[in-house]
Amino acid sequence: MSPRSRRVRGLATWLTQAREPIFVLDNRRAVLFFNHGCEELTGWTAADVIGQICDYVSEPDPQQIEHVTGSLCPPPDVLEGSPQSVPAQFRHRENGKVHQRQVHFVPLNDSQTESTRIFGLITLPDQPISISEPSPPQQLHADVAALRSRLRQRYAIETVIARTPAMQRVLAQLDVASHAACPVLFVGEPGTGREHLARVIHYHGPQRLKAFVPLDCRQSTTFELKRTLKRLLPPDPAGEPTALPLQPGTLYLKDVDHLPRELQETIVEHRDRFDAGEDSIRLMAAASTSLDDAVADDRLLEDLHYLLTPLTIAVPPLRERTDDIPLLAQHILEQLNRDQERQVGGFAPEVLTPLAKYNWPMNQDELEAVISEAYQQATGSLITVNDLPFRFRTGMDAQRVGPPVTPQPVDLQSLLDDFERDHIRRALEQARQNKSQAAELLGLTRPRLYRRMEALGLIESDEP
Template identity: 45%
Template sequence: MNRSSGRRTRLETRLNALQTPLFLIDAARVILFFNQGCECIVEWPAEEILGQTCDYAVDTDPEECESVCNLLCPPPEVFEGTRSEVPRYLLTRSGKTIPCVIRYTPLLDDQNRTRLVLGTIDPIDEPHKLRSATASQQLHAELAALRLSLRNRFRFSTVIARNPAMQRVLRQLELASHTREPVHFQGEVGTGKEHLARALHFESEQRRKIFVPLNCKKLPPRELKQTVKKVFEKDLDESMPLEPGVLFLDEVDHLSRDIQEIILENYQTKSQAQTVRLMTACSTPLNELFEQEQLLPEFFFLISTLQIQVPALRERREDLDLLAQHFLENENRYQQKQVSGFAPGVLSLFHDYFWPANLDELAQVIQSAFQSTPETLITRDSLPLRLLTGMDARSLGPALPPLIKPLEQTLQEVEKDQIQQALEQTKHNRTEAARLLGLTRAKLYRRIEALGIPLDPDA
């Protein structure tokens, strides 16, 4: 026993000393082995990695151990016994991005169940173009590449933006992160305005203070007014134990004038460094609200200093696949079940849909499909009925416009139909039919003859 134990120890020591990056993950996705080659490539010591559970999700914070662990996680199909060669971007502790391919080998027990997964890391040039990778693995790599690129360029890695309009949004967020001026987000319901406001807050100097979101439409006016006062007066209690840094007012078109005056008073009597930063959002353009006198002139000028137009999802087709993968990987976090991507045809269905509720609807569809699927991929059968019904309704197209006939022809058809109904109702008693139609008997005869209505010879 001692000799066998000693051999295992020597083997582990030799594997640990290799410069070839090797790691082991068990069936519960816990990292059990992480050699010196891995330590060198990601710049994290094994002591901080071992024992961590990894999820199949992209993270881009180099200061978080969880980010490195998740980027090492095998696709779910590997745990079902499939060898896989996966393109990846690894993030080092110093913030560098390393393109690589990770080769996963499932290690099976005597009942062909995966007990361990062996991973080896090889740096390469462009992992998202690896031919052996599946479509879902390529999309996972593209999502990582985009998020890491956005983190380096704009510091906003949680915002998926390949679309030119969204790239412009990121440039505006970057500018806004260096000031404390009010910011207004303009866009349809569900386009992610609050998420953008939070991303801006957490990349600003105010990040250590709390973000206070209030919905001006949903909150009762009295409660909304009291909360706004508390935020600006920094009257902290159990409901708000930390100092507020940002007040985010969603659906600001429902904000009453007296609350607008409270906000104006605080901005007029305090310096910019002393007051809470104001962020607002709504779907109606501010100019329209101003013209309709829903906003006080001073309040309009205050919140319209920096306006960010957020595009609808149907205008962001370049981002749709990556957004779907992003929402799916968010569902993987801290779950025993892991889903790697989408079966063939599912993403094309998404492109055919209009997405009237934008990102909120996409996130709900992905969440529902994740809960429904028994597979490692989202299939059409796992998609919620409301999405398929909506797609079927759109495939029918709009109703055909009514056929326009000449007016004279239409009037004759209506008159003929009314006379025939009157004759049938009176059993062809022409005197009674004329009375029902408000005509004289002679005029009824003339109209019957003119319209060519056949008469019952026995009547």
């Protein structure tokens, strides 16, 4: 082997083993080179990536190859010969760790073949290279990728705390639902996290790249609901659309049993729009109680009930998830720590007991509000009892007292007899046992007073 060949091979080996992520694309945006540094950064091997075409897309799922190739895709200006540096976010395929990076693209032209190769170097954001700043469209592309990544992280399946058997079942149902396209109904009290669970399914399902559209059927007016559904669903062929239709992936109907009847009919009429398919909308809904009662009370169309219930997930209230509460509280606290200079490590031991014993009438929403307020009040590395909101402490005191005792009904005749007996005794005492005067005080005749005293056991029947 010639010295020149040895030098070329040595250079190739050095580039392959370099810790700095380096890659090369051809003019079709196919990956030609993907070194060890790129493998360490992404969790994907060169064998996985080499030969893949890089499209200018944002894929938040690190298990999809497009998550890597979308970040390696050069902006269009690079293919025209202009070097560019753009921000990018890489999430490791195995451990899920997020890395903020700067990707530098340098076009290299071959004078003999007139073809273009694109050399790429990935650096930390604080290691700039003297290349032109990203244009607004390039920055927007990076922002979309970062937003989708944050949404996936926020609604990751790992955000569902499930230690109790009831929540373990919910977790298993979420896994089934995220791999299917059928409608899902969540049944549970307000504040139990039904919408969060729906978003978890959405962002792990086949429609994750499309919008999640929530509709509050109780709080929204009929006009608002009708306007939104008109934009979501295809217009009447005989009429003219009034606005461009939205392209959602999931329609979530909160408190669906409060949806006006005419709009229930609209959804049933467009049931084909909710079938599994590339352009379909996934239907999810939530209710506080079983929809069977709503159907029986004629508040919900039976056809809509059947449409919504291929998969029903019962979400338990927080008071039935005592073992989950310490984990939930720590999870909420760690979310509050994100991007904050001040970090709170956890809870003092004496805090977890009242959190577990509290009845949580507003469920997980109330727990989040309590932890958030305690986080703002805390001055040390742990949240103490004194940091808990005043309203939480008064609520604990109220629950210790218990509900007021409801008087039990008693026999009315016995109550009236006791009252009459006491009243006659007081009249006799005032009249110094003179029955004629006592009868006069009571507005009775003397014979009638005798009969009442005898009936009430105040005198013997043969007493004169």
